[in-house]
Amino acid sequence: MPIQTQVLIIGGGATGTGLARDLSLRGVSCLVVEKQDINAGASGGNHGLLHSGARYVAADREAAMECREEGEILKNMAPQCIENTGGLFVAVAGDDENYVARFPHMCRKCHIPCTEITPDQAREWEPCLSKDIIAAFEVEDGAIDPFMLSLDNLAHAMSLGCKVIRNARVTGFDISSQAIRRVCLTNETTGKEFHIEAEMVVNAAGAWAGTIAAMAGAEIHILYSKGSLLVTQDRLAKRVINRLRKASDADILVPGGTVSVLGTTSVRIDDPDMYRPTIEETDRMIDNATAMIPVLETTRYIRAYAGVRPLVFTGKGADGRSLSRGFSLIDHQENGVDNFVSITGGKLTTYRLMAEKTADMVCRKLGITTPCATRTTPLPASSRGHWTEPGYAPRSWIRHKADNDLILCECEMVSRQGIDQIISNMDTMRGRSMLTAMGLRSRVGKGPCQGGFCGLRITGHLYDQGHVTGNRGIRELTHFIEGRWKGFAPILWDLPLMQAELQEALYCGMLDLELQAKEQDRDQ
Ligand SMILES: Cc1cc2nc3c(=O)[nH]c(=O)nc-3n(C[C@H](O)[C@H](O)[C@H](O)COP(=O)(O)OP(=O)(O)OC[C@H]3O[C@@H](n4cnc5c(N)ncnc54)[C@H](O)[C@@H]3O)c2cc1C
Numbered sequence: 001m002p003i004q005t006q007v008l009i010i011g012g013g014a015t016g017t018g019l020a021r022d023l024s025l026r027g028v029s030c031l032v033v034e035k036q037d038i039n040a041g042a043s044g045g046n047h048g049l050l051h052s053g054a055r056y057v058a059a060d061r062e063a064a065m066e067c068r069e070e071g072e073i074l075k076n077m078a079p080q081c082i083e084n085t086g087g088l089f090v091a092v093a094g095d096d097e098n099y100v101a102r103f104p105h106m107c108r109k110c111h112i113p114c115t116e117i118t119p120d121q122a123r124e125w126e127p128c129l130s131k132d133i134i135a136a137f138e139v140e141d142g143a144i145d146p147f148m149l150s151l152d153n154l155a156h157a158m159s160l161g162c163k164v165i166r167n168a169r170v171t172g173f174d175i176s177s178q179a180i181r182r183v184c185l186t187n188e189t190t191g192k193e194f195h196i197e198a199e200m201v202v203n204a205a206g207a208w209a210g211t212i213a214a215m216a217g218a219e220i221h222i223l224y225s226k227g228s229l230l231v232t233q234d235r236l237a238k239r240v241i242n243r244l245r246k247a248s249d250a251d252i253l254v255p256g257g258t259v260s261v262l263g264t265t266s267v268r269i270d271d272p273d274m275y276r277p278t279i280e281e282t283d284r285m286i287d288n289a290t291a292m293i294p295v296l297e298t299t300r301y302i303r304a305y306a307g308v309r310p311l312v313f314t315g316k317g318a319d320g321r322s323l324s325r326g327f328s329l330i331d332h333q334e335n336g337v338d339n340f341v342s343i344t345g346g347k348l349t350t351y352r353l354m355a356e357k358t359a360d361m362v363c364r365k366l367g368i369t370t371p372c373a374t375r376t377t378p379l380p381a382s383s384r385g386h387w388t389e390p391g392y393a394p395r396s397w398i399r400h401k402a403d404n405d406l407i408l409c410e411c412e413m414v415s416r417q418g419i420d421q422i423i424s425n426m427d428t429m430r431g432r433s434m435l436t437a438m439g440l441r442s443r444v445g446k447g448p449c450q451g452g453f454c455g456l457r458i459t460g461h462l463y464d465q466g467h468v469t470g471n472r473g474i475r476e477l478t479h480f481i482e483g484r485w486k487g488f489a490p491i492l493w494d495l496p497l498m499q500a501e502l503q504e505a506l507y508c509g510m511l512d513l514e515l516q517a518k519e520q521d522r523d524q
Pocket of ligand 1: 010011012013015016034035036037038039040041043044045047048049050051168171204205212226227228264306307308309344345346347348349350
């Protein structure tokens, strides 16, 4: 029997989960399907900057104003996901002084608050800034935790009746009489096929939106722009620091709780599944950014990661940076499929607006008149999301410490009790790897050891508790470590290289993980 729902949402990123909440608040029943896990796409691979809009004042005024308005709403409605750091735009000797002079005027035109301060004042606030700063402006940027955002949105939607199926890949549609009658899916864990019947289908598949649209015979022209980012071991600045110039590589340093995130690049790729940070990109970013923040040359990086921006091609721009960062909402009625809508592009900062506009279209088609409530209804903090907050795990450990509790992830201080709570918050959502799923819902594996010690300890605990048996735990550990490896392979010099060698000795010398991987290949 096919599963039935009023609205099927394809994609469990910020847009899909935000839409699930918006529709649920309007009393519409919906189901989210995700081929991997929540935030497996760009929502789990971005910079975490809550844009004030100032970054886009020159290239895209509409996107700039959307960011300003949405940033304000989110600061009020989802404060638990945001650190209201404030931001600086700084120019360095040699930067385009004409651009610097026009900047406050461009911000004013977009109603974006921007105050000039002296370079000395900027350096007093952020001592990491170069002494070659020639101009500085204060703006209202912030930092946002995208993991918590999607998990809180989903938790609220689920409390209102929304359902979620992870590890469920949409593979095709059965279409007749101008409507999708059945959606075909594969359970990625078991390989089994199943079907869903929905009155409306929404394609919120981010960079994969073109692939999903093609299943309905529709075309969305998407350029894939890969962006890579670097995570420092410590937090280098209190505020977001932006380079005051036309958008380029390594322009922004964003605080991410206890660390800082440097980014980003913009590299055209052909396939949204083929992305990873490269050595060449990390070298280029560090070379570029040191003019603004000299310590970036010698600081320790613990990880690199990447995400893919789906830039919807309108025929106007030629490269990834000149295309609009606005979003595209497409009613596929124009392609002869009445109950199918796509939403893609945009920003994390504008996910709520994207969800609102999409839900408006879906409701119009369903004949539902209940208005959007997410502008004024606070997003409740949830137990699914709070483990991603820096400092939550140690606070919880100190508050509830039992005599026999142990710290299993010592970089982020996640205790055995904490791990058990993260597991219970996941419900049945373990999918193919509980360890990797845990990483997306907490800070496990995110510290300087990058899974070196916590991977082993947590796997031992999973065996002790009977969550994994036989070879399963070792397979999950291999998968988890491979994921971490992708992140530190491009930054292997100095301390990270020593750390990687230690990790290799642990995992290959003690557990023969590299041989296990070969055996798994043979088994498959
Ligand atoms: C490098 C980089 C830096 C960025 N920095 C910022 C920033 O600082 N601030 C900001 O505001 N924005 C930023 N963005 C943009 C922001 O990340 C995206 O706008 C946002 O995350 C998009 O969310 P989404 O839900 O639309 O897409 P995604 O998060 O990509 O979600 C799409 C989901 O669909 C799933 N899916 C795909 N195909 C299928 C299928 N066949 N079946 C089922 N599920 C499927 C995927 O697995 C994925 O989880 C950045 C983006 C990148 C790439």
